[in-house]
Amino acid sequence: MNWENELTQKLGVTYPIIQAPMFGVTTPEMVAAASKAGCLGSLALADLNAEQCLELIKKTKQLTDKAFAVNIFVHEIPEVTDELREKYSKTKTFLEELAKQNQIEVNLPEINEIKVNSYHEQLDVIISENCKIVSFTFGNLDNQSIEKLKNNGTILIGTCTSVNEALILExxxxxxxxxxxxxxxxxxxSFTNENIPQIGGLSLLSQVRDSVKVPIIYAGGIYNARTILAAKTLGAEGFQIGSLLLNSEESALKDFEKERLKKLKEDEIILTKSFSGRYARGIKNTFIEAVENSDFILPYPYQNKLTGEFRKAARIQNNSEFVNLWIGQSIGKLSEESTTIILKNLIEEVDKN
Ligand SMILES: Cc1cc2nc3c(=O)[nH]c(=O)nc-3n(C[C@H](O)[C@H](O)[C@H](O)COP(=O)(O)O)c2cc1C
Incomplete structure (x- = not known):
């Protein structure tokens, strides 16, 4: 396949393949390993504070001299009302009880102890570190930020889950x-509606292609040559690979998490708001069942922050029933080889087709 296109030129890569940003899984080593395969690495910065972002960017720069994308969460921060305080307190009590019943020792934060970072503080670091590719999810950057980044020559990649969101971004x-x-x-x-658009990749990609002129990266279910070629046929110029790299050598997942992923059955994958207050796809477990059957789901990012301490404690105990294990719907063989090898094998498979 001739891989060269508008995206390879814009992003300065040999192949228009993007190692998906995966907060909690992506490491600077994974980003460098993707670059080594001629692909674009993406450093997941989520909603980390400026200092943490700086440290990760610097570490990645030490491992690769290639350009990489930095990925941030661009979301609204709900106001802390009396109603939210009350619900937070009840949710905290519910989670403390759940932890106790399952012999997990937790120390959950009070709402006043939670620090919610805004993406604006991240942008200053991103600009001062001269990161030239910024991808983002959960929303759209405000006009001032777009202008600021563009003045610094930054390429912007926004995420959509509907045609409407694609049009807003364009x-x-x-x-x-x-x-x-x-x-x-x-x-x-998703960022335009409480009820997320649940549109399959086939329908969504083709319709977005019909609606916008800018280059498109497709993410969701890519795991082999056929899925790449399908996305290309439907209008994508770039291919974002997430789940396929979950068990790679450079993944930050612990061994018990990788083992759980290896045993995964297809009917165990669901969408849930229970961990963070936003819908995410992952493996159904005891935590999800307990929270889904309760009234205790706070808006993002409060649910995320509150359950974060719970998950940390469960992770220390290697307890896969109480941690979030995100994975997509294409759950074939999860290789434990290096990200470089996994991506190179994928490219080779496409080239043989
Ligand atoms: C563990 C995990 C963490 C993720 N974290 C992020 C993230 O921090 N930022 C983001 O834009 N997308 C994130 N995603 C979504 C991926 O970037 C990508 O869209 C998705 O993995 C593609 O689908 P696939 O998993 O079927 O390959 C995450 C996905 C997974 C599996």
């Missing part, structure tokens, strides 16, 4: 759109 001057099909592992990038 109209605000975003350079590249990442179309995320419902198959994708992890959080939905």
């Amino acid at each position: 109209q605000s001057g975003i350079d590249i759109i990442c179309v995320q099909g419902i198959e994708a592992g992890g959080h939905r990038g």
Whole structure:
């Protein structure tokens, strides 16, 4: 296949394949390993504070001299009302009880102890570190931020899960759109509606292609040559690979998490708001069942922050029933080889087709 296209030129890569940003899984080593395969690495910065972002960017720069994308969460921060305080307190009590019943020792934060970072503080670090590719999810950047980044020569990649979201991104001057099909592992990038659009990749990608002119990256369910070629036929110039890299050598997952992923059955994968307050795709477990059957789901990012301490404690105990294990719908063999090898094998498979 002739891989060269508008995206390879814009992103300065040999192959228009993007190692998906996966917060909690992606490491600077994974980003460097993707670059080594001639692909674009993406450093997941989620909603980390400026100092943490700086440390990760610097570490990645030490491992690769290639350009990589930094990925951030661009979301609204709900106001802390009396109603939210009350619900937070009840949810905290519910989770403490759940932890106790399952012999997990937790120390959950009070709402006043939670620090919610805004993406604006991340942008200053991103600009001062001269990161030239920024991808984002959960929303759209405000006009001022778009202008600031563009003045620094930054290429912007926004995530959509509907045609409407794609149009909003294009109209605000975003350079590249990442179309995320419902198959994708992890959080939905949806940002226009409480009820997320649950559109399959086939329908979504083709319709977004009909609606926007900017280059498109497709994310969701890509795991082999056939899925890449299908996405290409439907209008994608770039291919974002997430779940396929979950068990790779450079993944930050612990051994018990990788073992759980290896045993996964297809009917165990669901969309849930229970961990973070936003819909994400992952493996159904005891935590999800307990929270889904309760009234205790706070808006993002409060649910995320509150359950974060719970998950940390469960992770220390290697307890896969109480941690979030995100994965998409294409759950074939999860290789434990290096990200470089996994991506190179994929490229070779496409080239043989
Ligand atoms: C464990 C995990 C964490 C993720 N974290 C992020 C993230 O931090 N930022 C983001 O834009 N997308 C995130 N995603 C979504 C991926 O970037 C990508 O859209 C998705 O993995 C593609 O679908 P696939 O898993 O079927 O390959 C995550 C996905 C997974 C599986």
